[in-house]
Amino acid sequence: LETLLSEVKQISGVANASCIAHDMTGHHSGTWGLQWEGKDPEDRTEFENVAVGYDMLETLGIRMATGRMFSRDFNAETAKIIISETGIKLMGLTDPIGKTVRLWDSYDLEIIGISKDFNYESLHENYKPLFFRLAPQSTYVVMVRLEGGRQQQPIASLQSVYKDLNPGFSLDY
Numbered sequence: 537l538e539t540l541l542s543e544v545k546q547i548s549g550v551a552n553a554s555c556i557a558h559d560m561t562g563h564h565s566g567t568w569g570l571q572w573e574g575k576d577p578e579d580r581t582e583f584e585n586v587a588v589g590y591d592m593l594e595t596l597g598i599r600m601a602t603g604r605m606f607s608r609d610f611n612a613e614t615a616k617i618i619i620s621e622t623g624i625k626l627m628g629l630t631d632p633i634g635k636t637v638r639l640w641d642s643y644d645l646e647i648i649g650i651s652k653d654f655n656y657e658s659l660h661e662n663y664k665p666l667f668f669r670l671a672p673q674s675t676y677v678v679m680v681r682l683e684g685g686r687q688q689q690p691i692a693s694l695q696s697v698y699k700d701l702n703p704g705f706s707l708d709y
Contacts (some may be wrong), residue, residue, distance in 0.1 A: 541589070543697045544680055549690035551683050554592035555675035560656045563664075570667065571638040572627050581626055583619075584656065584666035587674040593618070593651070595681045598668075603633045603649030606670045613670045617645035621653045623665030645669065673688065 537555060544553045557573050558564040566582040590613075593605045606613045617637060624632050632647045639645055653663040682690050691709070698707040 537549055537589075537675075537678075538612050539700050540697070542590075543701070544678070544694060547690050547693040547697065549656050549683050549686035549693075551681040552591055552595040554595045554678040555589035555672055556592050556677050556679055557671070557675050559679075560586075560596060565580065565593060567640070569640040571641070572629065574628060582625055582664060584664060586666060586668045587671035588668050589675055590670070592679070593668065595679055597681075598654065599652040601650040603647070605649060606668075614618065615643070615645055616648045616670060618649040618651055618668040619647060620628035620651050620663070620666045622663040623667060627667050641670070687690070689696035 542553065544550055563584060565587075567584045567585045568580045568582050570583050588606070590606055590608055593600075595695050598605075600618075603618070605618065606616065610616075617639075618625075619632070619637075629635060629647075632650065635647050636644050637647060651666075651668065655661065655663065656666070657664065680690075681693065694709075695707050698705075
């Protein structure tokens, strides 16, 4: 995966690339297993759980309300979490950066950022809570952002790189 992403990022016309557990069009992986200080034990608020690799938020064009994105410049980023504005509001947290939440009674995660809200389902729906966690080992989709007006040549190069690294498998896009 890292080899593929590294080679893809070198293709002229590719703005960025990363990996994600699923596409960002619809509900795929919800959980109410996020715990925070002050949470009502009966609260079953479902958060969209989005496992990503480095650079995915940048590739998607996600904007931050506060805090930061995942970065290779820091250690232990898999122990960090980025939560959407709606998620933070529903949690009732003030000054959330640096606070710890617990996921599935197994993982303590430090909040490092609050993403701006965005629709990942119908534009007729209200924003829903979600969180991003750095878990490249749990990703199954590669997303590539192409520079505007330059699609044909980068796609041909992507097909070539993909074929070299995955002979016998077709590139579906």
